[in-house]
Amino acid sequence: MKTSEAEIIREYGPFDGVERVGGVTFDGTQVWFAAGDRLIAFDPDSGKTTRTIDVAAHAGTAFDGKHLYQIAEDRIQKIDPSSGRVVSTIPAPGGGRDSGLAWAEGALWVGEYRDRKILQIDPETGAILRTIESNRFVTGVSWVDGELWHATWEDDKSDVRRIDPQTGDVLERLEMPEGKFVSGLESDGADRFFCGTGSTGNKVRAIRRPKRGARK
Numbered sequence: 001m002k003t004s005e006a007e008i009i010r011e012y013g014p015f016d017g018v019e020r021v022g023g024v025t026f027d028g029t030q031v032w033f034a035a036g037d038r039l040i041a042f043d044p045d046s047g048k049t050t051r052t053i054d055v056a057a058h059a060g061t062a063f064d065g066k067h068l069y070q071i072a073e074d075r076i077q078k079i080d081p082s083s084g085r086v087v088s089t090i091p092a093p094g095g096g097r098d099s100g101l102a103w104a105e106g107a108l109w110v111g112e113y114r115d116r117k118i119l120q121i122d123p124e125t126g127a128i129l130r131t132i133e134s135n136r137f138v139t140g141v142s143w144v145d146g147e148l149w150h151a152t153w154e155d156d157k158s159d160v161r162r163i164d165p166q167t168g169d170v171l172e173r174l175e176m177p178e179g180k181f182v183s184g185l186e187s188d189g190a191d192r193f194f195c196g197t198g199s200t201g202n203k204v205r206a207i208r209r210p211k212r213g214a215r216k
Contacts, residue, residue, distance in 0.1 A: 013203035023061030024184030060101025104143035140185025
C-alpha cells in the first residue's frame with residue numbers, strides 16, 4: 001500500500017449562509033454540494049456560485065449524467081437539476097446513518113459512516129447488491145477510471161483511500177493535513193478530487209489525484 005500526504009491545490013468558500021458542507025459531486029461543468037436545506041453549485045474555475053436548488057440535502061450527493069441523487073435523512077432523492085424537482089425517492093440503506101454517495105456501473109454506492117461499509121444499491125429500488133467492508137468510518141465515495149476511492153473521518157483524522165472494490169483492501173492512502181477533514185468526495189475525472197469539509201470549514205477543497213503512473 002502506498003501512503004502519501006494529500007496535496008491541497010485549492011479551497012472554495014466560505015459560502016454565504018452555509019453551516020455545513022456534506023456530499024459533493026461534479027456534473028462535468030459545475031461542482032455541487034449538500035448544504036442542509038439546499039444543493040449549491042459553483043464553477044470550479046472561478047469559484048462563483050452558479051445554481052441553488054431548495055431541497056433537503058444532508059449527506060452524500062451523486063450525478064448519473066442526467067440526474068442528481070441526494071441523501072436526505074433516511075431517503076435518497078433523485079432530482080432533475082434543470083427544474084430542481086424531486087422525481088423519485090428510495091429508502092437509504094442505513095436508515096439515516098448514511099454518508100457518502102456515488103454513481104458507477106449503473107448503481108449507487110453509499111457510504112455507511114459508523115458501520116464502516118460501502119454498499120452498492122439498485123437506484124430504482126434501493127436493494128443492496130454488494131457490501132464492501134472498511135476499517136474506518138466512511139464518509140465520501142467516488143469512482144473514477146474504474147477505481148473506487150472513499151474518504152474517512154475518525155479520531156480527528158481524515159484520509160482519502162483507493163480500495164479494491166472486490167475485497168475492500170486498501171491500495172493507496174492520501175493523508176489529510178492535521179485539522180483538515182473530508183465529508184463528501186468526488187473526482188472531476190482528471191487530476192482533482194473535490195472534498196467537503198463537514199461542519200469544520202464551510203468550504204470545498206480540491207486535492208490532487210495521483211497520476212496513473214504513480215498508482216502502483
